[in-house]
Amino acid sequence: xxxxxxxxxxxxxxxxxxxxxxxxxxxxxxxxxxxxxxxxxxxxxxxxxxxxxxxxxxxxxxxxxxxxxxxxxxxx
Amino acid sequence: xxxxxxxxxxxxxxxxxxxxxxxxxxxxxxxxxxxxxxxxxxxxxxxxxxxxxxxxxxxxxxxxxxxxxxxxxxxxxxxxxxxxxxxxxxxxxxxxxxxxxxxxxxxxxxxxxxxxxxxxxxxxxxxxxxxxxxxxxxxxxxxxxxxxxxxxxxxxxxxxxxxxxxxxxxxxxxxxxxxxxxxxxxxxxxxxxxxxxxxxxxxxxxxxxxxxxxxxxxxxxxxx
Numbered sequence: 001x002x003x004x005x006x007x008x009x010x011x012x013x014x015x016x017x018x019x020x021x022x023x024x025x026x027x028x029x030x031x032x033x034x035x036x037x038x039x040x041x042x043x044x045x046x047x048x049x050x051x052x053x054x055x056x057x058x059x060x061x062x063x064x065x066x067x068x069x070x071x072x073x074x075x076x
Numbered sequence: 077x078x079x080x081x082x083x084x085x086x087x088x089x090x091x092x093x094x095x096x097x098x099x100x101x102x103x104x105x106x107x108x109x110x111x112x113x114x115x116x117x118x119x120x121x122x123x124x125x126x127x128x129x130x131x132x133x134x135x136x137x138x139x140x141x142x143x144x145x146x147x148x149x150x151x152x153x154x155x156x157x158x159x160x161x162x163x164x165x166x167x168x169x170x171x172x173x174x175x176x177x178x179x180x181x182x183x184x185x186x187x188x189x190x191x192x193x194x195x196x197x198x199x200x201x202x203x204x205x206x207x208x209x210x211x212x213x214x215x216x217x218x219x220x221x222x223x224x225x226x227x228x229x230x231x232x233x234x235x236x237x238x239x240x241x242x243x244x245x246x247x248x249x250x251x252x253x254x255x256x257x258x259x260x261x262x263x264x265x266x267x268x269x270x271x272x273x274x275x276x277x278x279x280x281x282x283x284x285x286x287x288x289x290x291x292x293x294x295x296x297x298x299x300x
Contacts, residue, residue, distance in 0.1 A: 003283070017154060020114065020134050020178020048282045053252060054262060055135045055152055055177060064248035067238045069287045070279075 005052050009033045011060035018052035018061055027052060034061065081107050081183065089130050089156055089183070091203050099197055106189035110182040118159075118182070119174035125163040126187045131155050134180030138172045146270075149263045151214070152177075161208065164190065221264050230258040231268040232297035235278065239287055272296070 004026065014032040027034055034052075050063040081104050086092055092103060110129070112118055119125055121140060129136075136153040150172055153159050163170045164187050185193070194200050221227055234254050240246035251269075255262040269285070272278045277293040279286045287293055294300075 015155075017135050017178065020180075050251060050266075051177060053250060054266075055154070057154055059252060062250045062252070064250045064253075064283065066248055066284045067235050067240065067246065067287070068284060069239045069290055 004036045004038050005050075006062045006064070007034045007036060008060045008062070011058045013058055013060075015057065017055050017057070021051040021055050023047070023049060023051070081109060085132050085183065089158070090207050091130070091158065091200060093203050094199055095197065099199075102196075103185075103193055106185055106193065107183045110184055112176045112180050112182065114176055114178050116176045117173060118176060118180075119170045119172070121171065121173045122169050124168075125160045125170045128158055128160050128164045128185045128187070128190055129174075130158045130183045130185075132181045132183050135177040136174050136180060136182075137177050138174050140172050146267075148267065150218070151211070158207070161204075161211075218261065218263075221260050225260065226298075227258065227260050227264045228268040228271050229297055230260070231265055232272060232277070232293050233299065234258060235272075235285060235287060236290075236293060236297055236299065 012033045014029055014034070016029055016034070018034050019027045019029065026036055026038060028037060029035065048063060048065075053061045053063045083097075083100050083104060086100055086104055086107060087095070092100065095103070118129065118136060119138075131153045132155055134155075136159060137149050138151045138153060138159050139147050139149045141147050151157075151159075153174075159174050160170065162168075167187075194204065231254060234249070234257055238246055238249055251262050251265045254265045258265075269278070269280065272293070273280055275292070275296075277287065277289045277296060279288050
């Protein structure tokens, strides 16, 4: 399951910059490390904005993409 | 969010590295605080700017916008870094806009005060030269990416290499990883993905990149 940004706790130094940029407000510091806490009502980062990955000075956050080829038979 | 101007924070700003306590105390007298909320525009491209800002808490992006609304991020300013330096030193208008990416706390200095501080402290001049030289280095690298290297084609190639049809397990990719693979800045990957989407070869769906026109994407990637 990769439906939320992933944090590499080993790289995270707890600067907290990601908390401020997260539009979904799902990142907080737990024991000094950035932690993603999906809320019950939240369907995940609505836009997959990747801002947290972008601003992390330690490259400790990953917002990964699946790359898939559209199957013509599935096209709408 | 703040407790008045703090000497320790001033000391941590690269402009003021290596200064003694009395010099820092003197600088502190001229520094004033500004707070802004996420999304607030802090500098407008083309408008005069007479205040230098240092980010103390939060993140600010410095960017240019093209006539058709495309945004190019020039720099992400994290705590300690500054923006508005160029218009403050040249007396010209801002070359780029700046927006708070989170709630931010800024320390600022008026042009006249900054000039006086530099006049009194040769060490600050050297620090400023160092900061601006690093920025030139970064911008030259961005120019290189924008003008000489066909980043979009290389992003297309990576997408094709990593594309799965749903049957096989394929590794997922972050924009950071794509940037590292092709030797470019992460911002360039984001820009290339947007370009490919506008051209209709891919579609971005939350955390999926869907290749909608494989043939054209192969052409963009230079694969024949």
